[in-house]
Amino acid sequence: MATEVASITRQGSVVPFTRIEGPDAWVAADFPDLKKEMFHLTPEHIAELDAALDKVIASGKPLQEVSLADFQLPSLSLPLIDLGQQAQHGRGWSLLRGVPVQRYSRQQQLTAWWILGLHWGRAVPQNAKGHLIGHIKDLGRDPADPNTRLYATNAAQPWHNDGPADLVGLLCLSDGAEGGESGWSSSISVHNEILRTAPHLARVLADSWFFDRKGEVPAGKKPFFEIPVFNYHKGYLSVNYSDNYYHLSQRHAEVPRLGPDHHAAMSLFNALACSPELSLRHILQPGDVQLLSNHTCLHYRGAFRDSPEHTRHLLRLWVSPPNDRPLPEVYSEIMGGSVVPGKRGGIFIQTADNNPIPLEAE
Numbered sequence: 001m002a003t004e005v006a007s008i009t010r011q012g013s014v015v016p017f018t019r020i021e022g023p024d025a026w027v028a029a030d031f032p033d034l035k036k037e038m039f040h041l042t043p044e045h046i047a048e049l050d051a052a053l054d055k056v057i058a059s060g061k062p063l064q065e066v067s068l069a070d071f072q073l074p075s076l077s078l079p080l081i082d083l084g085q086q087a088q089h090g091r092g093w094s095l096l097r098g099v100p101v102q103r104y105s106r107q108q109q110l111t112a113w114w115i116l117g118l119h120w121g122r123a124v125p126q127n128a129k130g131h132l133i134g135h136i137k138d139l140g141r142d143p144a145d146p147n148t149r150l151y152a153t154n155a156a157q158p159w160h161n162d163g164p165a166d167l168v169g170l171l172c173l174s175d176g177a178e179g180g181e182s183g184w185s186s187s188i189s190v191h192n193e194i195l196r197t198a199p200h201l202a203r204v205l206a207d208s209w210f211f212d213r214k215g216e217v218p219a220g221k222k223p224f225f226e227i228p229v230f231n232y233h234k235g236y237l238s239v240n241y242s243d244n245y246y247h248l249s250q251r252h253a254e255v256p257r258l259g260p261d262h263h264a265a266m267s268l269f270n271a272l273a274c275s276p277e278l279s280l281r282h283i284l285q286p287g288d289v290q291l292l293s294n295h296t297c298l299h300y301r302g303a304f305r306d307s308p309e310h311t312r313h314l315l316r317l318w319v320s321p322p323n324d325r326p327l328p329e330v331y332s333e334i335m336g337g338s339v340v341p342g343k344r345g346g347i348f349i350q351t352a353d354n355n356p357i358p359l360e361a362e
Contacts, residue, residue: 041098124346165318180304
């Protein structure tokens with residue numbers, strides 16, 4: 001039977017299995033007009049970004065070696081930092097509009113994205129190739145292949161967070177002919193609703209779950225690891241969720257079988273995350289940026305269709321800020337071997353490429 005949760009806490013002083021209030025426990029009704037929530041670049045901002053990327057490209061320095069000391073954005077740097085703080089310590093997400101990607105070359109697009117991302121933290125590797133900027137594009141990969149990362153397909157991506165990083169950022173270069181809706185919801189509000197409606201499942205979600213590595217296995221590691229969905233640690237709730245990876249872990253004989261409570265918890269979690277009461281929906285336009293906390297936000301992408309004239313293509317950053325929340329040691333498996341803020345995050349495989357920022361999707 002559902003029970004009302006009496007106690008209320010906030011991030012920084014969270015008591016396990018109590019309702020959490022604060023800016024990251026939002027619902028869709030809090031943001032009736034997403035356009036009003038966007039930070040819009042001004043002509044002055046764009047002129048500064050143009051000058052900065054020209055300077056960086058002219059320097060000849062490899063992009064992965066470029067730091068904040070290599071350029072100036074006099075009026076734009078502080079707003080960019082504020083967007084990162086809003087995603088980290090506020091509501092868990094930020095939106096920006098107006099990067100002039102359609103007049104940029106591919107090198108300029110990558111450089112502009114790197115420059116923006118430096119204001120949020122250190123970029124970490126996103127795949128076995130060690131890519132620091134990922135290309136989100138349909139490469140015709142088979143979504144039914146258990147080792148396929150769904151970002152390289154046009155299939156719908158179920159509700160999840162990108163576990164190996166504190167923040168995930170997307171820059172839209174071009175949109176597809178149809179579909180590709182972006183959605184996000186507060187994993188903190190999902191937690192609150194599960195506590196209210198099915199508190200026994202909250203305890204199931206706080207127990208160990210087995211997470212598949214999709215074939216990207218670091219040396220000496222198993223192809224799966226354990227990590228709870230609800231992680232209470234030092235006064236914070238951090239949520240790590242991807243049902244696709246839980247189901248895939250079942251291919252390994254060592255992994256315990258998912259039971260009825262696991263399936264009930266996933267069913268409720270997904271229903272809440274995608275509900276109109278808790279989720280926001282948006283079609284990213286060329287030049288749009290979406291920045292999310294992987295600890296307090298979930299996201300999904302709808303299936304899409306490309307055409308010769310319209311090919312959906314986004315750039316992604318996984319970012320490790322120097323001042324993010326404390327995480328329990330269990331996160332070291334998904335965070336590249338460390339839980340130290342600023343040093344954690346990423347996928348590290350010995351076979352990584354020598355080119356961490358490819359011009360095109362691979």
